Amino acid sequence: MKKAKLTIFVEGPTDKIIVRYILDAAGVSESVAIQAHLGVQAVREAIKGLDNRGADKFLALIDADEMSTADSRELALSKLKHPHIPVYCAIPTIEAWLFADIDKARDGARSAQATKILDRAPLPESIPYPKVLAGHVFKKAPPGQAYSFLQGIDVPKAIARSSSLRSFLAGVFEILGRPATDEAQQLTGSVNRDVFATLLRELPSxxxxxxxxxxxxxxxxxxxxxxxxxxxxxxxxxxxxxxxxxxxxxxxxxx
Structure with a gap:
């Protein structure tokens, strides 16, 4: 059976970098093309008229500042004028996913002080301004090389801490016809409060x-x-x- 070709539409170059590295970690990067556009309106225009009835598949990913994954997807659908392709969102912005695997995020810290800040960071979707925090704690790097630590994240751990990331990756895996990460894998090791909070945030608030x-x-x-x-x-x-x-x-x- 012919494999589906998936194109993901995102809001900008940073989004493209972050999504590419996360897909690398998930082992599906080679099956996906990513198109970066300049903001929500540009994404809306790019996906207008697209659908997933043919062999080529499409998916849109934008920021949506709602605590609940279900609520944020409704907001994202509204922003994109309810297109005919799946829409997912990063809560509150794509930079929140930099903190999904907090242990791996420490590898990107620019200093010992930055590591201490990361140790006190809340769950990704509870960070008010993830982009600002990322600018304070992560090492500076040339364009295209920033946030490379994401390639090594523990995906089950990351999706246990971020319901929006979990929803997005589940959508990608479904379109590609690959089995989604087993629920049980998220709970290996010590079960902590993050897991329960993330499950609750998958529901409408x-x-x-x-x-x-x-x-x-x-x-x-x-x-x-x-x-x-x-x-x-x-x-x-x-x-x-x-x-x-x-x-x-x-x-x-x-x-």
Whole structure:
């Protein structure tokens, strides 16, 4: 069967560099062409009239400043006037993905002080101005060579920390007809709060996801914050979630 040819449309040269390196790390770079345009309007014009009914496939990637991946994709679709090709987004900007594998990001730090800043960095999608932070902490490099540390990122770890990156890579793998990363691979090693917060942020932010013992309902956006901050409420949710999962898996094993 003939392999699909995929072209990804992005907002600029930096986006192209970052996406190329991430696809290198994911092992699919050779199957993908990337076109850089100058902003959302230019991407919108470039993809006008395209669809994925033929052998050639297309995908658009733009920035969208919403905490929820689902909400951000709706925003991105609106910005691009609801095209006939898949649209994905980086939250809040493409530079957030530089921090998806924080261990590998330290390899690109320009100084010991920059490494300390990275050690205190929140989840990628919670960084208010990723481009500004990147300018402060990463080594300067000639055009085309910046952020080369991304080629060595641990992809399962990165997508566990960034729901928008996970969504984008899943879309790329689906179009290319390749199996997506197994969910279980994300949870190897120590399970931390980042994983639970990222899963919650895949949902629309206003989705009610939990009811506490006193009858209060909590939406995905608030619960993600509580989990990241390690509050008593966040810890209670994780504990209850794991107990329910344990019992369900146990019942399935015994049936």
């Amino acid at each position: 206003s989705t009610v996801v939990w009811k506490t013992v006193d009858g209060s309902t909590i939406d995905a956006a608030r619960l993600a914050r509580e989990v990241v901050e390690g509050s008593d409420l966040g810890k209670q949710y994780i504990t209850e979630l794991l107990r329910i999962a344990r019992d369900m898996i146990g019942r399935k094993a015994r049936s």
